[in-house]
Amino acid sequence: MSYCVRVMTQDDIPAVSKLDRQIFPDMQMPTNFESELTNCMAHYLVAFECGLAELKSSWMGSIIGYAGLWIMVSEAHIVNIAVDCNYRRRGLGELLLIASIELALDMNCNMMTLEVRASNVTAQRLYQKYGFTSRGIRKGYYNDNREDGSIMTVDNINSKTFKDAYKKLKVDYQKKRGAAEIILTAPF
Ligand SMILES: CC(C)(COP(=O)(O)OP(=O)(O)OC[C@H]1O[C@@H](n2cnc3c(N)ncnc32)[C@H](O)[C@@H]1OP(=O)(O)O)[C@@H](O)C(=O)NCCC(=O)NCCS
Structure with missing residues (x-):
């Protein structure tokens, strides 16, 4: 089996909401994916397993991870990356980050x-x-336990330095994890 990542659609909301509750059972305000999908700044991706034969055509499968980004002018804010507890340490979080x-x-x-x-x-x-x-640190950023949030940033994803390192990481990923497909266009 291999992994695919594609753009999240309205039809995915029940499955992604269920997964979100499984991964973050203590979250006081679960993510409102309905409203996120109508927010023009928000972009959500879902990951699922597919057979190699389906790699070029698959749009379906059980959703086992998701990523959310908010894109504001030249800044991409990763809201979340989350992987089903039963599928961790198999390269799925890394694929969602890629x-x-x-x-x-x-x-x-x-x-x-x-x-x-x-x-x-x-x-x-x-x-x-x-x-x-x-x-840096956002003091008490998380409402549930007032835990600090660590701010993590990569400054220039268009620089040669970043692109060279990123290209190598993608090659290493493919060698280690095999083929994977990323579809960033919406189906309709
Ligand atoms: C964080 C998370 C998305 C990682 O997903 P994953 O599919 O298990 O991660 P991958 O198998 O793709 O691992 C990619 C890299 O992440 C790091 N990593 C993943 N699991 C790790 C672990 N248990 N210990 C240390 N590093 C780990 C490693 O750098 C790894 O690279 P490597 O394979 O070269 O060692 C997953 O643990 C998760 O969903 N956690 C709960 C939700 C969450 O906390 N999301 C982040 C919100 S900001």
Whole structure:
């Protein structure tokens, strides 16, 4: 089996909402994907498993991860990247990050940024792998437990330095994880 990432549609909302609740059971205000999908700044992607034979045509499958970005002029803010607990450590979070970077490049962004819980070392490692560095702390950023948010940023995704490193990471990903498809255009 291989993985595909594509743009999220209205039809995906029930499955993504269910997944979101599974991944973030303690979230006081679950993500309102209905309203996110009508927000012109918001861009959501979903990941699913597909057979190699379906790679070029597949639009369907059980959703096992998602990513959300807000694109504001030249800045792409990663709202979330989340992977089904049963599918972790298989390269899916990394694929969703690659797809998010592709989207940011397609949308002519220059900078990518996000907040991540100070205790979430796993996610921080993922972002660090792709050149994000810590730029400061938002004190008590998370409402549920007043945990600090670490701000992570990569400044110039159009620079030769970033693009060379990114190209190598994508080659390494494909060698390690095999073929994967990213579809960034909406189906209709
Ligand atoms: C963070 C998350 C998306 C990672 O997804 P994943 O599919 O398990 O990650 P991948 O298998 O693609 O790993 C990619 C990289 O992430 C880092 N990573 C992932 N899991 C890790 C772990 N348990 N410990 C340390 N680093 C880890 C590594 O750098 C890894 O690269 P490597 O394979 O070269 O070591 C996933 O753990 C998740 O959904 N967590 C809950 C939601 C969340 O916290 N999202 C982040 C919000 S900002």
